[in-house]
Amino acid sequence: MTNTYSFPNGFWWGSATSATQIEGAAGEGGKGKNIWDYWYETESNRFFDHVGPETTSDFYHRYKEDIRRMKEIGHNTFRLSISWARLIPGGSGEINQEAVTFYNHVIDELLENDIEPFVNLFHFDMPLELQEKGGWENREVVEAYANYAGECFRLFGDRVTKWFTFNEPIVPVEGGYLYDFHYPNVVDAKRAFQVAYNTMVAHAKAVDVFRKHEVQDGQIGIILNLTPSYPRSNNPADLRASRIADLFFNRSFLDPAVLGEYPQELMDILHEHGHLPQTEPGDSELLRANTSDMLGVNYYQPRRVKAKENLPNPYGPFMPDWFFDIYEMPGRKMNPYRGWEIYEKGIYDIMINLKENYGNIPSFISENGMGVQDEERFIENGEIQDDYRIDFIREHLKWLHQAIEEGCNAKGYHLWSFMDNWSWMNAYKNRYGFFSVDLETKERTAKKSAYWFKSVSENNGF
Numbered sequence: 072m073t074n075t076y077s078f079p080n081g082f083w084w085g086s087a088t089s090a091t092q093i094e095g096a097a098g099e100g101g102k103g104k105n106i107w108d109y110w111y112e113t114e115s116n117r118f119f120d121h122v123g124p125e126t127t128s129d130f131y132h133r134y135k136e137d138i139r140r141m142k143e144i145g146h147n148t149f150r151l152s153i154s155w156a157r158l159i160p161g162g163s164g165e166i167n168q169e170a171v172t173f174y175n176h177v178i179d180e181l182l183e184n185d186i187e188p189f190v191n192l193f194h195f196d197m198p199l200e201l202q203e204k205g206g207w208e209n210r211e212v213v214e215a216y217a218n219y220a221g222e223c224f225r226l227f228g229d230r231v232t233k234w235f236t237f238n239e240p241i242v243p244v245e246g247g248y249l250y251d252f253h254y255p256n257v258v259d260a261k262r263a264f265q266v267a268y269n270t271m272v273a274h275a276k277a278v279d280v281f282r283k284h285e286v287q288d289g290q291i292g293i294i295l296n297l298t299p300s301y302p303r304s305n306n307p308a309d310l311r312a313s314r315i316a317d318l319f320f321n322r323s324f325l326d327p328a329v330l331g332e333y334p335q336e337l338m339d340i341l342h343e344h345g346h347l348p349q350t351e352p353g354d355s356e357l358l359r360a361n362t363s364d365m366l367g368v369n370y371y372q373p374r375r376v377k378a379k380e381n382l383p384n385p386y387g388p389f390m391p392d393w394f395f396d397i398y399e400m401p402g403r404k405m406n407p408y409r410g411w412e413i414y415e416k417g418i419y420d421i422m423i424n425l426k427e428n429y430g431n432i433p434s435f436i437s438e439n440g441m442g443v444q445d446e447e448r449f450i451e452n453g454e455i456q457d458d459y460r461i462d463f464i465r466e467h468l469k470w471l472h473q474a475i476e477e478g479c480n481a482k483g484y485h486l487w488s489f490m491d492n493w494s495w496m497n498a499y500k501n502r503y504g505f506f507s508v509d510l511e512t513k514e515r516t517a518k519k520s521a522y523w524f525k526s527v528s529e530n531n532g533f
Contacts, residue, residue: 072112072251074211074530074531075532075533076243076469076472076532076533077391077480077531077532078140078227078472078475078531078532079475080531081145081482082312082482082483082484082531083187083482083483083484084145084146084147084148084483084484084524084527084528084531085146085147085148085149085150085186085189085207085483085484085485086141086143086146086149086150086352086435086485086486086488086489086505087151087189087438087485087487087489088130088150088151088486088487088488088489088490088492089151089152089191089194089195089196089492090151090153090154090157090194091105091107091124091127091195091196091493092124092127092128092156092194092488092492092493092494092495093127093128093129093130093134093192093223093488093490093492093493094125094127094129094130094157095124095125095127095128095129095130095131095302096129096131096132096293096447097123097124097125097126098125098138099131099167100157100169100170100173100312101132101157101160101167101168101170102154102156102157102167102170102200102202103156103157103159103160103161103167103198103199104116104156104162104198104200104203104406105154105155105156105196105197105198106196106197106198106199106253106254106255107195107196107204107254107450107495108123108125108156108205109121109199109355110126110200110254111125111166113114114370116496118252118469118494118496119496119497119498119500120498120499120500121497122288122493122498122499122510123218123338124493125480126345126513127491127492127493128490128491128492128508129180129513131173132181132186132308133176133513133515134176135180135190135491136230136326136515137490138177138181138184138186138333138516139184140489140490140517141181141184141516142184142185142186142526143525144272144505144517144521144522144524144525145525146186146187146489146528147186147187147191147427147528147530148186148187148188148189148210148485149181149187149188149334149485149489150188150190150191150235150437150464150485151177151188151189151190151191151299152191152192152193152194152196152238153174153190153191153192153223153402154170154196155192155193155196155198155216156196156221157170157173158170158171158174158197158219158222159219159222160200160217161198161200162197162198162200162201162212162215163201163215163218163219163493166222166226167188170484171226171522174226174227174485174501175226175227175532177274178190178227178230178231178436179230180344181331181457182230183487187232187233187276187293187420187483188219188233188404189231189233189235189320189367189437190223190227190231190233190234190235191235191236191237191238191294192216192219192220192223192234192235192237192277193236193240193478194237194238194239194269195215195238195239195243195246195253195285195288196241197212197243197503201215202254202255203488204371205432206247206255207243207265207266207270208265208266208267208269208349209211209269209514210272212269212273213269213273216277216278216504217273217276217277217280217303218278220236220276220277220281221280221284221290224280224284224286225284227308227488227530228284228289228370229287230284230289231286232286232287232288232290232367233289233290233329234281234286234289234290234291234292235292235293235294235367236273236277236292236293237270237274237294237468238367238369238437238479239274239294239295239296239369240267240270240274240293240295240324241267241295241296241320241323242296243266243270243325244263244266244267244270245263247263247266247346248260248263248266249263249390250496253495255426258388259388260346260388260389260390260391261346262388264341264346264347264348266347266350267323267324267348267530269348270353271324271327271328272325272354272357273356274328274361275295275357275358275360275361276357276361277291277412278361278362278363279357279360279361280293282361283525284333285348286334290364290365291363291364291365291366292328292365292367292434293324293328293363293366293367294365294366294367294368294369294437294438295321295324295325295328295366295368295369296369296370296371296433296438297325297368297369297370297421298320298321298370298371298372298374298417299317299321299373299374299417299420299424299474300313300314300320300321300374300375300398301313301319301373301374301375301376301378302375302377303375303376303378303398303400304377306378309312309376309377309378310439311394312376312378312379312394312395312396313376313395315336315340315394315395316334316374316376316389316394316395318334318336318337318340318392319337319391320391320392322334322337323337323364325429327358328363328366329361329362329429329432330362330410330429331358331362332355332359332363333361336355338395346389346390349490350351356359360401363432363434364433365404365432365433365434365482366425366432366433366435367434367435367436367437367438368418368422368425368436368437369432369436369437369438369439369487370417370418370421370423370434370438370439370445371411371430371439371440372411372412372413372414372417373414373417373437374397374402374423375397375398375399375400376396376397376398377395377396377397377398378394378395378396379393379394379396380396380427385463393423398513400412401461403420405441405464405533406441406443407446408441408443408445408459408461408501409441409442410440410442413463413466415443415466415467415469415470416470417470418436418439418467418470418471418474419471419473419474422434422474422475422479422481423474423477423479425431425479425480426474426477426478426479426480427434431478431480432480433482434478434479434480434481434482435482435483435484435485435486436467436471436481436483436485437485438485438486438487439462439464439467439485439486439487440460440486440487440488440503441459441460441463441464441482442460442494442501442502442503442505443460443502443503444500444501444502445458445502446502446507446518452515453514453516454516454518454519455507455518455519456518456519456521457518457519458519460518460520461519461520461523464520464523464524465533466493467484468484468527468533470492471484472532473504481490485523486503488503488504488505489505489506490505490506490508490515491503491504491506491507491508492504492508504518505517505518505520505521505524506518506521
């Protein structure tokens with residue numbers, strides 16, 4: 072077959088996931104508690120169908136068969152995360168040897184199957200004891216994280232060369248400190264900005280530790296959910312709304328991670344409203360000296376905004392949405408099964424922005440995917456016919472290909488996710504995987520998209 076869309080040699084084809092979402096074994100193998108274990112114990116009603124993180128997709132016991140399946144469908148790379156609470160129960164102190172053994176087995180199994188492990192250090196899963204000390208609000212936790220990162224590089228850096236400090240670090244800020252969809256369910260913008268800032272200090276400290284470790288041929292980066300902010304119109308008020316949304320939700324992490332400094336306009340807004348985070352001497356030098364080698368880009372849907380229709384409540388809490396309203400564009404293409412807009416060109420716009428404004432940093436699509444409820448309704452002859460997912464991936468890949476043709480430094484594409492996994496408060500409500508997971512038996516079954524992806528990977532295009 073001749074490819075219409077061919078990708079560069081060595082392109083990374085694979086998928087991504089995180090520890091809490093697939094490992095299960097939440098109380099096994101010496102693992103400590105994280106905030107999800109605790110929140111589920113205390114408020115299980117907030118989780119879809121009362122399904123919690125204790126068993127999830129049981130990767131802890133089934134990783135060998137799962138990695139074999141990854142190889143079967145053409146993966147040459149796979150992103151996982153290490154559970155801080157599993158490796159260092161309580162977040163600081165003794166290393167849990169059972170966890171070391173488990174992660175060594177997973178890494179070795181991936182390498183034996185010619186799948187390069189991409190390892191992420193933090194994916195929303197703060198150890199409970201550290202959250203009780205204030206989590207990312209507390210600089211002591213930042214130090215504990217830098218120490219944890221160093222242990223990971225020491226233990227696994229002889230085989231893992233692609234490292235990431237955080238996945239979507241803005242999500243715990245939004246969920247935990249602004250909009251009440253993650254523990255600790257605080258609604259306080261001042262504390263939110265402190266958490267965001269300290270997270271970036273933690274990132275820079277981990278990068279610094281990494282460079283001192285001198286991991287052979289190693290690279291370290293961060294994974295950001297970049298969501299282009301599209302204005303309703305070219306009216307100056309709409310343009311300003313989209314620029315400020317971009318400052319809060321993209322550039323607040325992208326600029327310090329890649330350029331080593333914060334956008335002045337964002338600082339000015341926070342200063343004006345008395346919400347600048349507390350800093351410590353040496354922070355700005357630390358951020359400047361420890362920018363990312365590479366960038367993972369998670370993209371699902373665009374953000375469309377317009378100028379505020381009504382002034383914010385002057386007595387209500389300060390929020391980023393004081394500066395814009397969400398705009399529901401007429402005629403937009405929707406995922407009818409999940410309620411999210413599908414806008415494939417967004418992936419191209421992100422890449423062009425990275426090329427033009429961020430030094431064309433080496434990057435890859437670290438997550439992209441389509442969540443669908445009740446996929447059983449699409450079963451024919453025992454297989455989920457997820458043509459909607461194939462279309463979704465294909466159309467995004469066309470735009471990614473276009474960006475590469477125009478000189479963007481994009482190295483790969485990872486689907487979220489390899490198999491249906493537990494998704495925080497939504498649990499298993501929306502399914503994203505190449506493989507479906509039966510929650511009773513934990514049996515995995517390939518969907519139609521798995522075979523399609525295998526052919527794309529084998530042909531390095533389509």
